[in-house]
Amino acid sequence: MALADAYPYDVFTDPVSTKWNEKPYHSLDYMLRQRFGEKVYKVTLNGGMSCPNRDGTIGRRGCIFCSEGGSGDFAADASLSITDQINSQIKILSGKRPIRKYIAYFQAYTNTYAPVGYLEKIFTEAIHHPAVAALSIGTRPDCLGEEVFTLLEALNRQKPVWVELGLQTIHERTAQYIRRGYPLSCFTKAVRELRERGMEVIVHTILGLPGETQKDILDTMDYLNAMDIQGIKLQLLHVLSGTDLALDYEKGLFQVYTREEYLNLLIDCLEHLSPSIVIHRMTGDGPKDLLIAPLWASRKREVLNLLHHCMKERQSFQGKRYHPSLKQ
Numbered sequence: 001m002a003l004a005d006a007y008p009y010d011v012f013t014d015p016v017s018t019k020w021n022e023k024p025y026h027s028l029d030y031m032l033r034q035r036f037g038e039k040v041y042k043v044t045l046n047g048g049m050s051c052p053n054r055d056g057t058i059g060r061r062g063c064i065f066c067s068e069g070g071s072g073d074f075a076a077d078a079s080l081s082i083t084d085q086i087n088s089q090i091k092i093l094s095g096k097r098p099i100r101k102y103i104a105y106f107q108a109y110t111n112t113y114a115p116v117g118y119l120e121k122i123f124t125e126a127i128h129h130p131a132v133a134a135l136s137i138g139t140r141p142d143c144l145g146e147e148v149f150t151l152l153e154a155l156n157r158q159k160p161v162w163v164e165l166g167l168q169t170i171h172e173r174t175a176q177y178i179r180r181g182y183p184l185s186c187f188t189k190a191v192r193e194l195r196e197r198g199m200e201v202i203v204h205t206i207l208g209l210p211g212e213t214q215k216d217i218l219d220t221m222d223y224l225n226a227m228d229i230q231g232i233k234l235q236l237l238h239v240l241s242g243t244d245l246a247l248d249y250e251k252g253l254f255q256v257y258t259r260e261e262y263l264n265l266l267i268d269c270l271e272h273l274s275p276s277i278v279i280h281r282m283t284g285d286g287p288k289d290l291l292i293a294p295l296w297a298s299r300k301r302e303v304l305n306l307l308h309h310c311m312k313e314r315q316s317f318q319g320k321r322y323h324p325s326l327k328q
């Protein structure tokens with residue numbers, strides 16, 4: 001049965017888009033091709049900022065899973081100008097294939113954690129680069145004030161601005177364990193404020209946090225379904241060397257998923273999620289040299305191929321167990 005036949009809800013105006021480019025979920029690649037008319041790549045930038053969870057404002061040891069790179073282990077060299085960071089990555093990426101458009105992704109640490117004048121300078125430099133089609137800014141919801149909203153709103157009138165919020169979980173007990181440092185209400189308020197100003201919101205979640213059951217994780221998906229978000233990253237919990245999470249793992253305080261367990265959970269999440277939410281990530285992008293567990297996660301292509309196979313076998317697709325009435 002073709003996905004378009006199986007799909008029960010009329011959420012897209014373009015009937016072609018119900019095929020999601022032959023994948024059983026609303027992939028980022030597909031969304032970008034639909035929106036920009038061609039394949040679009042990401043360049044990961046480093047604005048040289050820190051994080052309140054590392055500089056002592058909230059804490060000094062960061063979120064329990066966060067490596068020294070501040071979730072930006074693949075971001076460019078912060079000593080280079082933004083233009084040079086973009087150009088150097090374009091040079092590498094376009095050497096392999098013809099690419100004309102890029103998302104400028106400010107990834108490392110908390111990318112709105114600086115005076116607004118500095119943010120304006122670096123974001124404007126990125127958005128004015130002729131190859132940049134959109135700006136994506138990774139940050140914390142407690143680092144978004146009125147001045148930042150006004151800046152992002154102005155930038156969003158020039159090119160699309162996406163704001164990526166690291167939520168990880170809706171459950172406060174887990175949030176305390178991972179030392180996230182802000183309550184769920186802060187996230188919810190930030191999403192509302194961003195949406196009122198027209199920015200697109202992408203939410204980072206982690207699957208497999210210690211102490212969380214499958215139901216806890218699906219509750220997070222259901223909560224996000226009820227919010228006005230445009231994208232999600234479903235990140236497998238990675239235990240990285242040098243983190244406090246690694247210490248707990250080595251003490252045997254929790255276990256990581258087997259590949260089969262993770263794929264089953266991931267499919268459950270996709271089935272629960274609204275089909276309108278774009279899936280930006282489904283595994284993880286942790287640096288291989290720091291990865292302690294699960295080691296199977298480093299074979300990303302293999303994991304994705306197996307996911308597609310399992311979804312076909314289960315006749316599964318994103319939104320299979322979602323109903324529009326769940327959306328507020």
Ligand code: SF4
Nearest residue numbers: 051062063066070109
């Ligand atoms: S908020 Fe982000 S950068 Fe800061 S400690 Fe947590 S994961 Fe790392």
